[in-house]
Amino acid sequence: MSAVLGILLGAGxxxxxxxxxxxxxxxxxxxxxxxxLREMLVQADLDRVGPAGLxxxxxxxxxxxxLLVSATSGATVLGVCSALFGAWVPxxxxxxRALTRGAAMREVWPDVVDQLRSAIRAGMSLPEALIxxxxxxxxxVRPAFARFAAxxxxxxxLQGALTLLKDRLADPVADNIVEALRVTRxxxxxxxxRLLGTLSEFLRENARTRGELEARQSWTxxxxxxxxxxxxxxLLLMTTQPAAIRAYDTPAGAAVLLGGLLVSVxxxxxxxxxxxxxxxxxxxx
Numbered sequence: 187m188s189a190v191l192g193i194l195l196g197a198g199x200x201x202x203x204x205x206x207x208x209x210x211x212x213x214x215x216x217x218x219x220x221x222x223l224r225e226m227l228v229q230a231d232l233d234r235v236g237p238a239g240l241x242x243x244x245x246x247x248x249x250x251x252x253l254l255v256s257a258t259s260g261a262t263v264l265g266v267c268s269a270l271f272g273a274w275v276p277x278x279x280x281x282x283r284a285l286t287r288g289a290a291m292r293e294v295w296p297d298v299v300d301q302l303r304s305a306i307r308a309g310m311s312l313p314e315a316l317i318x319x320x321x322x323x324x325x326x327v328r329p330a331f332a333r334f335a336a337x338x339x340x341x342x343x344l345q346g347a348l349t350l351l352k353d354r355l356a357d358p359v360a361d362n363i364v365e366a367l368r369v370t371r372x373x374x375x376x377x378x379x380r381l382l383g384t385l386s387e388f389l390r391e392n393a394r395t396r397g398e399l400e401a402r403q404s405w406t407x408x409x410x411x412x413x414x415x416x417x418x419x420x421l422l423l424m425t426t427q428p429a430a431i432r433a434y435d436t437p438a439g440a441a442v443l444l445g446g447l448l449v450s451v452x453x454x455x456x457x458x459x460x461x462x463x464x465x466x467x468x469x470x471x
Contacts, residue, residue: 228356230284240276248273259425261435263443270447271418287326288357292396294324295359296389302363303382312371313344316351330354344371359389396463403461410457414450 223237251272256265301323305315320332330351338347345368352364363385370378421443424430433439 225356226280226284228354229288230280231287232280232283233354240280243276244273247275251275255425259431261425261431263434263440264421264425264431267443267447289400290326291355291357292359292389292393294326295357295363296386296393297324298327299363299382299386299389303379303386306382307379312367313338316367327355399463403463407457407461410461411454414454414457417446418450 223240227233227235227237227240248269249272252265252269255268256262259265298319301319302315305318306312310318316331317335317338320328320335323331333354334347334351337350338344341347348364348368352361366381366385367378370381434443
């Protein structure tokens, strides 16, 4: 009992002594940037789905595909390979959706800039010019600007509404436009119409050049994807033969399948890296 009292007394004296020493204040940190999964979901217009939901979908797809292939073929190794493929499918679908939406947004941003320029030259204020895009803007951006209008009417603060708009769109071009509008609003410059006109011309030229490059390389990328998928399609067809199942359901067969899976993934990633066009980064978050 005396030992316990001594320990408690010593801890109390130490805490009193520790309270006399001032701790250094840590620098304030800015808002946390969203993770890669979260940003990809926002870019795919799936902002209501969180990263945990995507991970759960990957796990469910992997388990279901693995159990299905194992039950139909009777080979555990094929089920494992199928589970890995199935777990990758939701991420691939979300990434493809994000790329498709990004390509569609690149086509409409010049029209958005032209609408803003016309509204400002007609005498509208900057908030009014942004709000009217929910009615007159291109179809893909109307929901985002409708939510911007609701945020601005609720708070009355343009800067906060612009920040929410930028986070909601998650697009490099949107970041540039929002920051240009923010600087013009704060500084009070009179060259906003000229700036928007120059930006519109640049965006149209960039979209035209990128579209030509993507059209030229699309057949090469599709051929490479078919070359990666062809061996696995043949393998699925071979699962109808009991002899092939017995051959691959051995340690040597498992090593061949897993090695082929690693080679296929590495080749696919290398093909995407070599044939990918440079994507603009969000430097003005």
